[in-house]
Amino acid sequence: MPDLIRYIDLIKKGNVVAFPTETVYGLGADAWNPTAIQKIFTIKGRPSDNPLIVHVSEEEQVHEFSDHIPDSAHTLIEEFWPGPLSLVLPKKSKVLDAVTAGLDTVAIRMPDHDTAIEFISKTGPLVAPSANKSGRPSPTKSEHVKTDFGEDFPVIDGEATKIGLESTVLDLTGDQPEILRPGSISRKEIEDVLGFSVHESFFDHMERPKSPGQKYSHYKPKAEVRWLGAEEEPDDQDCLYLLLTSNYGSSANIINFNNDLDLLARQIYDRLRQADIEGFSTVVIENFQDMDHPIIPALLNRVQKAIG
Ligand code: AMP
Ligand code: MG
Numbered sequence: 001m002p003d004l005i006r007y008i009d010l011i012k013k014g015n016v017v018a019f020p021t022e023t024v025y026g027l028g029a030d031a032w033n034p035t036a037i038q039k040i041f042t043i044k045g046r047p048s049d050n051p052l053i054v055h056v057s058e059e060e061q062v063h064e065f066s067d068h069i070p071d072s073a074h075t076l077i078e079e080f081w082p083g084p085l086s087l088v089l090p091k092k093s094k095v096l097d098a099v100t101a102g103l104d105t106v107a108i109r110m111p112d113h114d115t116a117i118e119f120i121s122k123t124g125p126l127v128a129p130s131a132n133k134s135g136r137p138s139p140t141k142s143e144h145v146k147t148d149f150g151e152d153f154p155v156i157d158g159e160a161t162k163i164g165l166e167s168t169v170l171d172l173t174g175d176q177p178e179i180l181r182p183g184s185i186s187r188k189e190i191e192d193v194l195g196f197s198v199h200e201s202f203f204d205h206m207e208r209p210k211s212p213g214q215k216y217s218h219y220k221p222k223a224e225v226r227w228l229g230a231e232e233e234p235d236d237q238d239c240l241y242l243l244l245t246s247n248y249g250s251s252a253n254i255i256n257f258n259n260d261l262d263l264l265a266r267q268i269y270d271r272l273r274q275a276d277i278e279g280f281s282t283v284v285i286e287n288f289q290d291m292d293h294p295i296i297p298a299l300l301n302r303v304q305k306a307i308g
Pocket of ligand 1: 050105106211
């Protein structure tokens with residue numbers, strides 16, 4: 001565990017600090033300090049209508065932000081927390097508009113990461129979007145944060161994140177739970193635990209999605225990103241190929257994921273960033289929609305946005 005004292009002090013003084021979680025690195029600020037939260041929007045270049053997820057270290061802290069916690073939330077918390085599931089609940093009136101972008105709901109999760117939990121247990125609840133410049137691939141290594149925000153930026157060091165995609169965002173404020181952003185916790189897992197069906201809205205109404213973040217350009221490297229064509233051979237030296245099922249053997253510009261979609265999820269943002277560092281013009285990804293794996297909706301959502 002890294003020494004956290006300096007970082008806890010920075011948060012208490014109203015600064016932002018990047019920290020590892022199991023999904024991606026987060027850019028944390030005190031959830032009750034409007035000046036600190038404003039720094040997140042400025043540093044990231046994040047549109048002000050895109051709300052932030054509150055990260056807690058104890059279930060009890062949910063009550064600071066919401067006093068309408070349905071039974072379904074308790075059931076899901078019991079099963080999936082700590083973990084990559086953000087729950088959207090009605091917010092208490094005192095929750096800052098800067099956190100919710102003026103919405104009357106607030107998203108909350110508890111990360112499954114020892115350093116993150118230790119940190120939040122000392123600072124109190126933190127709002128934490130991904131620690132990247134808005135629009136860029138999310139950070140899954142501390143060096144990605146430094147690439148975007150500079151060598152001297154305060155980042156709590158950790159390993160590469162173990163999931164590599166952001167949390168599933170589930171809205172519990174309507175008649176039926178609704179997935180607003182897909183993540184590694186799948187619709188089926190949620191339905192199995194709740195015992196009834198949930199809605200998925202992230203592919204409809206992209207113009208005015210209920211999760212404001214879904215309408216913005218995201219996860220984009222400088223390189224173009226596209227799908228591998230049906231009969232296409234991976235033979236262009238300007239392209240970085242990310243292959244799943246075809247077998248061409250690995251080389252400097254061909255990465256074989258050998259049917260492992262969890263590995264692709266863990267590495268996708270790093271590979272998009274690698275393409276820029278190594279000067280590839282294009283990242284070419286083999287389509288995985290016909291494969292059978294619960295992470296497909298989340299991975300597809302990220303790749304489609306990177307393609308733009
Ligand atoms: P990020 O933390 O950058 O991965 O983005 C957080 C995601 O959660 C964005 O897509 C937000 O739009 C979404 N989000 C956060 N709070 C809410 C909320 N109260 N209602 C709906 N979506 C939310
Ligand atoms: Mg983000």
